[in-house]
Amino acid sequence: MSGKVAGKKKAGTELTALNKKKLKSVDEILGKVKWLAERVKGEPEVQKTLAELNLPHACREVVDKDAGAVLDEIETAILFVAASVLRGEGFTYTLPSRSKANQLYVPELDRIVLKDSQSHRAFANTSTCRKAVITTRILQLVHELCTKRIHVTKRDLFYTDVKLFEDQSNSDAILDDLACMLGCTRSSLHVVASEKGVVVGRLTFREDGDPIDCRRMGVGGKAIPPNIDKVDAITSDAMFILLVEKDAAFMRLAEDRFYNTYPCIIITAKGQPDVATRLFLRKLKQVLRIPVLALVDSDPYGLKILSVYMKGSMNMSYDSSNLTTPDIKWLGVRPSDLDRFSIPQQCRLPMTDEDIKTGKKLLEEDFVKANPEWVKELEIMVTTKVKAEIQALSSFGFQYLSQQYLPLKLQEGDWI
Incomplete structure (x- = not known):
């Protein structure tokens, strides 16, 4: 048994060393993100209406x-x-x-x-x-x-x-x-709604007249104001917004000061998105005109959460024009990443019957069918019947997420 554990540790160490060799300079890592940011800024501000x-x-x-x-x-x-x-x-x-x-x-x-x-x-x-x-x-x-x-x-x-x-x-x-x-x-x-979402990173704004600097909010970040109407004077030198599904990944990135090396704003609603977080994200996107990249679990519920940010929820479809941010890019963790990044088998979880049912329902949704890359990833998930959380990346080290996985994804422009 000890030999197996040693072998897994060795494999993890080798993968980490390999990924480090692949990583380029910060400027080169951000090259494709910069290209995406320029494309977003060049898009017309006026969108079609109903x-x-x-x-x-x-x-x-x-x-x-x-x-x-x-x-x-x-x-x-x-x-x-x-x-x-x-x-x-x-x-x-x-x-x-x-x-x-x-x-x-x-x-x-x-x-x-x-x-x-x-x-x-x-x-x-x-x-x-x-x-x-x-x-x-x-x-x-x-x-x-x-x-x-x-x-x-x-x-x-x-x-x-x-x-x-x-x-x-x-x-x-x-x-x-x-x-x-x-x-x-x-x-x-x-x-x-009560405060739920938090933000940290390269962002300053005024909340009801009070200046807020989100780089000085510690690991916990700044609570997203429940009344977005009182937020103004938004400024940032961030290149992108990183939307994170869970609080644990948010805390890791905040503590590692990920936003200092890779200029970004990090947001989480700690699971299912609340109205204030959705409004805040949309407001940032409209004012700053920078891309939004999403980091969610590789399971059907991670995708459902992402779809609420992008397409809206059934409960509040009447207000989708104010609450949605349609052009979010799915950065990870994707089903194809599990083999690509050699996620250990003990960190992969079997999908329940309910998971598989939810995944198949998502494949029937029109907004999923409109994106062939999403269909491909969902089919991998439903076929293999395997899911994984963002925390599975910690099997290679607690800082693997911030120091290797995300930099590699950014460097390759690996988003859909």
Whole structure:
């Protein structure tokens, strides 16, 4: 047994030595990244809109609205309900349907949008009665927030009426319904998610007037502000943004000061992306006009997380124009990397039946089919039935990620 362990260590040492020989100077490593950055800066700033595409389906999108405009929308909605009651037609809300059947992937925009089908939420119907009550209660609370010009978290909102809401998922879902119904972004409702995402690296900005330097935030990084509207004066000399799925990889890169050698901004939402992180990433991309490279686990859920950043989520497809960053490049860890970088077998995990089912579903998605390289990687994953986490790279040493794997990927321009 000890001989096997020694053999694995020797193989790892040899691979590390080989990769070190392959690495060129920092300027040469960044050559292809610089080319990509120049291409991104040369792209036209004005993108196509839904209105210009003349799609066969009517689609719904929302916009940012100030507190006064949201108040007007709420009062108009309540007047419609009151008029319906007076006509003898009952207490009913008419809302856009957010079901999967009402979603549409638009290749020209490279994101998911919401079609214009509607559903009815009647108080007199036993199946929708409770939702109608929760909808009314949250409309009342949002009206109060907009009147007072204050913000609260989704958790705060839930605790205003725990017995009615029962579970935060209920109040969260209605919030999305209302944003869609009122034609505004969810942040326009003055309800924000708790801080989750963090950023570190070559970035400075002002948050509500306070200067922030993300190079001076330590290993933990700077929490991404829940209210992105208060972020301005964004400046950076970074060549790219590195989007990282997990907190552990983020901490490794932050502690190794990866951004000092390879000028970048590093962002993570610590798993499934929250709204604030998605808004912040999009804002950085629009202001700085630099490429975004993604580092996620080599499993179906890593790709699903990446797809939320790029194409949008089903739950918030109505706001995909504000939340998505379509042209993110998948840097790693990719299924083809497992053999290419000789990831040890003990670090490769067998995919569960649910993993395989999720991978096959992804292969059926239109946005995956639009990218042959993604299809190729997913087919490797589903065929081999093997997955691996970013941390599998640590089998060659704790700093292998920052000192060899990522520099090699950048040097080769190995992104898709």
